[in-house]
Amino acid sequence: MATAPRHRPKLYLAGPEVFLPNAIEAGRIKCALATKAGFEGLYPLDNVLELAGLAKPDQATVISRANEALMRSADGAIANLTPFRGVSMDAGTAFEVGFMQALGRPVFGYSTSALHYRARAEAFRNRGIPPGDYDTPALDIEDFELHENLMIDIVVRAAQGVVVTPRDGATDDPHSLDGFKTCLVHARQHFFGAKA
């Protein structure tokens, strides 16, 4: 358990919120909650980037480098693992969980789906595998009683032992911030040794 640091630990706030029509406002709300909990929230869209006049792949390069620099400056991350356009979470967020893990920074995670990975993958298959997808009926479905691919789920559990999900019939609203708030409680415990 760490002693209270001299300044606010920085948390990189990873998730598909950056694709919301109100992405900036969504980031402000998350950052305000982080501030209230004693942290400085770092949101991918915080960077004011000069993209005008750049070709699309060059714009992407500027954004990618800015986000990586933001991650390197962070003490930890909270990642939204909610299913995104398929069985699994947003691939960019998965990349970011791996990035932070390699740097040895704790990642706190939440999902608004209460279903294990296996149940979601079976539902996907039952809907019919789209052309070009790597899945086939013979392909193994991970069955470790986890919420996400084990490489991700285990990292998050190692940080605090939980992936926060809706419990026992709670509303399955993909845009709920309840899991995020619970992650902040866990992050407080990690960084400050405080329970609330």
Next chain:
Amino acid sequence: MATAPRHRPKLYLAGPEVFLPNAIEAGRIKCALATKAGFEGLYPLDNVLELAGLAKPDQATVISRANEALMRSADGAIANLTPFRGVSMDAGTAFEVGFMQALGRPVFGYSTSALHYRARAEAFRNRGIPPGDYDTPALDIEDFELHENLMIDIVVRAAQGVVVTPRDGATDDPHSLDGFKTCLVHARQHFFGAKA
């Protein structure tokens, strides 16, 4: 351009092949191709792990730690970015691309889908968004003329400037190894300064 190293550079071979019914054989084939190209292939299932008697989440922990150690021992990676159970690539592979990028190791990538991310995300939405998915009709679809989420695509392009995909009506077989072989050519160029 690097001079020829004294020993075979190690390449971590990331992708959803680990879920194939013949996962071990699929890894052997990739490792043999890597060996032929002058590398040592590291395949996630190479680890002989003691899982017997462990609860499922504990098995996952052992696998996760072994794969991370394998990545830390690697000089670079080749990642299969083919769509997996949704619009994007396998989340575990995305995690691994981020992990290697944070360590500063080059990642070479291929996908057997010739479609840009945008086209695949639109097709997903047209099939009907499943319950519990974060996607909504108002959510932005990345449009950077890239094949995968920009955090991943840009990293791969930075390694060698390409994400290998089928060209101009080539067969869209998710299990083709053509892209993998082209990545080996790029990896040779990177590590040995050789063209073939």
